[in-house]
Amino acid sequence: xxxxILRAGTRYLAPLLLLFSVYxxxxxxxxxxxxxxxxxxxxxxxxxxxxxxxxxxxxRALRVLPQNIAVTGLGIALLAGLxxxxxxxxxxxxxxxxxxxxxxxxxxxxxxxxVFDIGVYLVVxxxxxxxxxxxxxxx
Amino acid sequence: MTDEPNAxxxxxxLAGLLPVALSAVLFAGFLALVPQVADGGAIRLAWDWVxxxxxxxxxxxxxxxxxxxxxxxxIGALVFLYSWAYLGRKPEFGRYTLFLTGFMLSMLxxxxxxxxxxxxxxxxxxxxxSYLLIGFNHEQAxxxxxxxxxxxxxxAGALAMLAGxxxxxxxxxxxxxxxxxxxxxxxxxxxxxxxxxxxILAGTFTxxxxxxxxxxxxxxxxxxxxVSAFLHSATMVKAGVYxxxxxxxxxxxxxxxxWSLTIFGAITAxxxxxxxxxxxxxxxxLAYTTLMALGTLTLFLGQExxxxxxxxxxxxxxxxxxxxxxxxxxxNIDYATGTRDARILGGLARTMPVTAFxxxxxxxxxxxxxxxLGFIGKELKYAGALAVASEPLVVAxxxxxxxxxxxxxAGVVAIRPFWLPPGGxxxxxxxxxxxxxxxxxxxxxxxxATFGIYPDTLERALVAPTVAALLGSAEEAKPLVLWxxxxxxxxLSVATIVLGVTIYAFKLRLRAALARxxxxxxxxxxxxxxxxxxxxxxxxxxxxxxxxxxLRFYIFVTFVxxxxxxxxxxxxxxxxxxxxxxxxVTWDGLALSLLIVAGAAIAAVTGSRIAAMAALGVxxxxxxxxxxVFGAPDVAxxxxxxxxxxxxLVAVALLRLPALDPPGTRDRRPRDAVLAGAVGLTVxxxxxxxxxRPLDRxxxxxFETASWVEAFGRNIVNVILVDFRALDTFGxxxxxxxxxxxxxALLRTTDKRRPE
Numbered sequence: 001x002x003x004x005i006l007r008a009g010t011r012y013l014a015p016l017l018l019l020f021s022v023y024x025x026x027x028x029x030x031x032x033x034x035x036x037x038x039x040x041x042x043x044x045x046x047x048x049x050x051x052x053x054x055x056x057x058x059x060r061a062l063r064v065l066p067q068n069i070a071v072t073g074l075g076i077a078l079l080a081g082l083x084x085x086x087x088x089x090x091x092x093x094x095x096x097x098x099x100x101x102x103x104x105x106x107x108x109x110x111x112x113x114x115v116f117d118i119g120v121y122l123v124v125x126x127x128x129x130x131x132x133x134x135x136x137x138x139x
Numbered sequence: 140m141t142d143e144p145n146a147x148x149x150x151x152x153l154a155g156l157l158p159v160a161l162s163a164v165l166f167a168g169f170l171a172l173v174p175q176v177a178d179g180g181a182i183r184l185a186w187d188w189v190x191x192x193x194x195x196x197x198x199x200x201x202x203x204x205x206x207x208x209x210x211x212x213x214i215g216a217l218v219f220l221y222s223w224a225y226l227g228r229k230p231e232f233g234r235y236t237l238f239l240t241g242f243m244l245s246m247l248x249x250x251x252x253x254x255x256x257x258x259x260x261x262x263x264x265x266x267x268x269s270y271l272l273i274g275f276n277h278e279q280a281x282x283x284x285x286x287x288x289x290x291x292x293x294x295a296g297a298l299a300m301l302a303g304x305x306x307x308x309x310x311x312x313x314x315x316x317x318x319x320x321x322x323x324x325x326x327x328x329x330x331x332x333x334x335x336x337x338x339i340l341a342g343t344f345t346x347x348x349x350x351x352x353x354x355x356x357x358x359x360x361x362x363x364x365x366v367s368a369f370l371h372s373a374t375m376v377k378a379g380v381y382x383x384x385x386x387x388x389x390x391x392x393x394x395x396x397x398w399s400l401t402i403f404g405a406i407t408a409x410x411x412x413x414x415x416x417x418x419x420x421x422x423x424x425l426a427y428t429t430l431m432a433l434g435t436l437t438l439f440l441g442q443e444x445x446x447x448x449x450x451x452x453x454x455x456x457x458x459x460x461x462x463x464x465x466x467x468x469x470x471n472i473d474y475a476t477g478t479r480d481a482r483i484l485g486g487l488a489r490t491m492p493v494t495a496f497x498x499x500x501x502x503x504x505x506x507x508x509x510x511x512l513g514f515i516g517k518e519l520k521y522a523g524a525l526a527v528a529s530e531p532l533v534v535a536x537x538x539x540x541x542x543x544x545x546x547x548x549a550g551v552v553a554i555r556p557f558w559l560p561p562g563g564x565x566x567x568x569x570x571x572x573x574x575x576x577x578x579x580x581x582x583x584x585x586x587x588a589t590f591g592i593y594p595d596t597l598e599r600a601l602v603a604p605t606v607a608a609l610l611g612s613a614e615e616a617k618p619l620v621l622w623x624x625x626x627x628x629x630x631l632s633v634a635t636i637v638l639g640v641t642i643y644a645f646k647l648r649l650r651a652a653l654a655r656x657x658x659x660x661x662x663x664x665x666x667x668x669x670x671x672x673x674x675x676x677x678x679x680x681x682x683x684x685x686x687x688x689x690l691r692f693y694i695f696v697t698f699v700x701x702x703x704x705x706x707x708x709x710x711x712x713x714x715x716x717x718x719x720x721x722x723x724v725t726w727d728g729l730a731l732s733l734l735i736v737a738g739a740a741i742a743a744v745t746g747s748r749i750a751a752m753a754a755l756g757v758x759x760x761x762x763x764x765x766x767x768v769f770g771a772p773d774v775a776x777x778x779x780x781x782x783x784x785x786x787x788l789v790a791v792a793l794l795r796l797p798a799l800d801p802p803g804t805r806d807r808r809p810r811d812a813v814l815a816g817a818v819g820l821t822v823x824x825x826x827x828x829x830x831x832r833p834l835d836r837x838x839x840x841x842f843e844t845a846s847w848v849e850a851f852g853r854n855i856v857n858v859i860l861v862d863f864r865a866l867d868t869f870g871x872x873x874x875x876x877x878x879x880x881x882x883x884a885l886l887r888t889t890d891k892r893r894p895e
Contacts, residue, residue: 033857126879
């Protein structure tokens with residue numbers, strides 16, 4: 001699609017969507033959001049870019065193959081699940097670390113659950129882009 | 140059908156001797172157990188495998204399983220040694236050794252297993268390794284066909300047997316054989332006894348190639364000769380016989396057991412020995428005599444008497460010894476001359492004296508001549524047959540015919556190729572076989588003679604313990620003696636020899652008559668081909684009906700099915716919900732519903748795909764707004780995003796599709812409208828019926844309280860996704876990845892240059 005307005009708008013919108021997707025991913029544990037939604041929003045950014053500038057351009061901007069992203073995400077999610085074994089828990093039991101926690105402040109919560117959610121994000125992101133790019137290139 | 144042995148007789152790498160050492164060590168180990176088992180001490184080993192299902196990896200060493208284990212490992216060692224010289228220089232020798240070693244270990248597992256499920260696993264492992272070994276010469280079409288045929292026939296039987304095992308396990312309350320065997324009385328009286336018996340016999344009859352499932356075994360001779368000697372004569376085909384013997388204490392003693400085993404065994408034995416005489420390929424002739432032996436063993440397992448069981452145990456050992464020896468002898472003949480055709484072969488005694496000697500010994504054992512073990516085996520067979528309670532004369536008659544024919548076949552294999560003048564030119568100048576190919580036949584043939592002269596060793600060590608495993612007491616075993624005085628079995632033996640020699644003398648004329656008869660009778664092998672062809676035709680037909688490739692048809696069928704299933708159930712049960720009062724309707728709910736209805740209506744009536752797409756997008760967004768109104772923001776966001784992406788994807792695809800309903804096509808929309816309306820009504824009624832019931836909030840309450848305390852998160856939806864139900868989510872994202880990759884592969888394989 002050759003539209004100057006869309007291309008100009010996409011140049012600002014796509015990075016915003018990506019940034020927003022990470023925000024949605026990170027806040028997901030307490031507010032609406034999470035890996036699934038974040039991944040979909042992130043993918044929308046690149047889909048928009050592909051519509052405006054073509055798939056070839058979008059692929060160049062992505063730098064890696066989307067299917068590699070999806071498979072990497074699956075691996076990360078699996079590792080997050082396996083990590084529980086190191087602590088002697090059942091598979092996929094969440095492990096938490098509260099950095100700098102005091103009596104009153106709970107500190108910075110880090111967890112394998114977050115790693116798992118990042119894996120979900122990458123899977124959804126990569127899978128959707130794999131499909132959309134392939135469809136657009138095929139047709 | 141000939142496999143090609145080594146071109147050069149030189150011995151290959153020494154690594155090929157490793158499996159020989161392995162099986163020899165195993166054989167020695169089993170031999171060391173003989174004194175303990177002979178004293179009545181069965182050995183049991185067990186480890187938990189799937190404890191929640193009551194499946195254990197347990198092993199039982201008693202007389203029966205030890206006899207089999209000794210035969211498997213002992214003949215295995217000799218066959219490995221033989222193969223080393225026979226195939227060792229072929230590039231595929233490594234693979235061959237792997238398959239054959241795998242087979243031997245699974246076969247040992249099969250006979251030693253004390254758990255039905257473990258036994259089944261080993262059973263199927265032997266089926267698979269047998270498949271690989273029959274198809275070893277995979278470049279030959281008939282080897283591939285024979286391999287597949289054996290796999291299908293025995294595999295189908297094994298599936299039935301698995302069902303039988305499960306029924307048996309639940310009926311007996313345990314999958315442990317040692318427990319099941321102690322419950323014979325209760326099992327025989329149980330209502331499920333008949334189904335159990337039929338299902339298990341389906342497995343054993345196919346594995347042991349009983350008539351009418353016999354046709355795969357002669358075809359399996361496409362395997363290299365050492366494989367035929369090991370699997371399709373001495374060990375694997377006896378797995379079915381082994382299982383019938385193993386379950387004898389639990390299932391035998393009923394009319395149906397006795398008759399089915401006697402009838403099928405007798406038919407197989409007589410039929411096979413008649414057909415064996417007709418064969419001109421020595422290996423095929425031996426294959427049919429193997430069928431005869433399997434039939435005889437089955438026949439004896441149908442009985443209860445001590446004579447029959449002693450005959451079973453003795454003939455089992457006798458047959459394995461002489462048949463493995465003769466198969467290896469035929470391998471040597473093939474190796475030396477390049478042919479196995481009985482009509483051409485002759486005069487080989489001068490070139491291969493050792494092979495001729497082994498062949499003569501083994502054949503005399505097979506023919507049942509004194510002083511060989513085969514003679515004792517035959518005497519016991521007659522004694523066992525005469526002890527049959529119901530029809531001793533029929534059974535003895537069947538054995539008389541089969542034994543006489545065996546004697547004739549023994550002559551064909553051992554006299555004709557070695558001592559008579561050749562009937563034609565050989566494909567190659569005869570050469571002597573190297574020593575590893577002579578060791579096996581000679582040792583096996585000599586064992587047949589030794590045990591014939593000193594039968595009491597064998598009786599004490601193996602036969603009596605086997606009978607004890609079958610009947611519960613070693614006292615039931617009858618003595619193995621060469622000279623039992625002038626009695627009915629001896630007279631029958633003399634009659635057998637006279638009849639057999641007569642048949643041998645007239646074998647050419649008989650062969651011609653049999654060939655004519657065979658041509659006139661329907662062939663099971665051809666029937667198998669017809670069956671497979673018919674199966675393929677049915678598959679093609681049903682694929683054409685169910686999978687026409689028209690998306691509309693799939694959706695139509697799906698919705699019709701939903702309608703019949705859901706609406707049908709609701710109507711049949713008279714569970715129509717009451718109409719809810721309109722007072723619960725809110726303004727925003729009403730407005731969104733109207734939006735959905737409008738979008739759906741436009742999508743249905745518009746003639747443009749893009750307009751329909753946009754209208755459906757409206758429906759999707761209105762549904763998302765309903766989620767927002769009712770406080771499910773996560774679901775709403777997901778719905779909106781998915782909706783957006785679907786519109787993009789479908790819009791891309793739509794560009795390529797032809798216009799909706801080109802002029803001239805029949806308008807299907809009235810029919811579709813009726814269906815859509817009916818489905819919509821059903822879904823509405825279903826939802827109304829669902830909300831009539833009080834909502835079960837126990838899960839919601841649990842997650843509401845546990846989410847923060849246990850998983851440190853306030854967004855319950857997300858906490859469930861990534862923590863409480865993380866394993867499910869992992870499965871889902873794995874599906875997402877697989878779906879994306881498959882779609883990618885499909886999109887990329889379509890040819891872009893294809894004309895539209």
